[in-house]
Amino acid sequence: MDSGGISDLDLDKYDADEQVKIICLGDSAVGKSKLMERFLMDGYRPQQLSTYALTLYKYTTTINGQTVLVDFWDTAGQERFRSMHPSYYHKAHACVMVFDVQRKITYKNLPNWYKELREYRPEIPCLVVANKIDADIKVTQKSFNFAKKQGLPFYFVSAADGTNVVKVFKDAIQMALSYKKNSSDFMDEVMRELENFELESKEESSDKEETQEGKLDSA
Numbered sequence: 043m044d045s046g047g048i049s050d051l052d053l054d055k056y057d058a059d060e061q062v063k064i065i066c067l068g069d070s071a072v073g074k075s076k077l078m079e080r081f082l083m084d085g086y087r088p089q090q091l092s093t094y095a096l097t098l099y100k101y102t103t104t105i106n107g108q109t110v111l112v113d114f115w116d117t118a119g120q121e122r123f124r125s126m127h128p129s130y131y132h133k134a135h136a137c138v139m140v141f142d143v144q145r146k147i148t149y150k151n152l153p154n155w156y157k158e159l160r161e162y163r164p165e166i167p168c169l170v171v172a173n174k175i176d177a178d179i180k181v182t183q184k185s186f187n188f189a190k191k192q193g194l195p196f197y198f199v200s201a202a203d204g205t206n207v208v209k210v211f212k213d214a215i216q217m218a219l220s221y222k223k224n225s226s227d228f229m230d231e232v233m234r235e236l237e238n239f240e241l242e243s244k245e246e247s248s249d250k251e252e253t254q255e256g257k258l259d260s261a
């Protein structure tokens with residue numbers, strides 16, 4: 043129940059009603075960090091060092107009157123395809139998968155990223171993003187069939203000029219929320235039940251709290 047505890051603290055601290063985790067996948071230098079920065083800071087600083095470690099961005103927004111806390115996870119894609127640590131995927135509610143329209147290899151690697159994602163998170167919404175369309179707008183006439191074949195939403199974007207960036211992340215947040223609410227993923231159901239169970243028992247009696255948490259920890 044480690045992250046469950048942290049979530050509760052976060053919800054209090056940010057005065058949020060809901061919390062979702064969104065991860066970003068894709069080869070190195072496709073623009074994952076730039077896209078997130080563009081969305082979060084509404085700015086774009088070219089030529090920044092690539093991401094070496096994990097970066098966690100916290101973002102709050104209001105959807106249908108509810109305050110939603112979004113954890114955006116960003117990590118380095120590496121030069122060649124490399125696996126992410128399982129904790130990166132843990133309890134993620136949506137994934138933004140990025141490739142660079144100027145480098146075919148980054149598109150060819152999408153099935154590798156997707157395969158790994160599905161090993162850990164079989165059901166979460168995944169959005170496919172073709173970045174850097176500013177470099178050559180003609181690419182938007184090309185067809186990139188991977189997303190269609192997998193039945194995934196697809197977006198042409200540019201972190202440099204901002205095209206579709208807000209749209210992608212807003213959609214990702216909505217999808218993450220609806221996934222969290224109507225999830226058929228068994229593990230998530232169980233986790234949610236456990237979280238509710240913990241809250242209810244806290245309300246009932248505070249002196250039982252410790253025993254209750256002890257039980258959940260060993261579950």
Ligand SMILES: Nc1nc2c(ncn2[C@@H]2O[C@H](COP(=O)(O)OP(=O)(O)OP(=O)(O)O)[C@@H](O)[C@H]2O)c(=O)[nH]1
Nearest residue numbers: 070071072073074075076089092093118119201202
């Ligand atoms: N022309 C253009 N360049 C971009 C765009 N987005 C990112 N870049 C450039 O591409 C390079 C890589 O961007 P990053 O955001 O660092 O890529 P990343 O996917 O986070 O890379 P790693 O952290 O190594 O996995 C940088 O030099 C950016 O300036 C874009 O939309 N258009």
Ligand SMILES: [Mg+2]
Nearest residue numbers: 075092093118
């Ligand atoms: Mg990066």
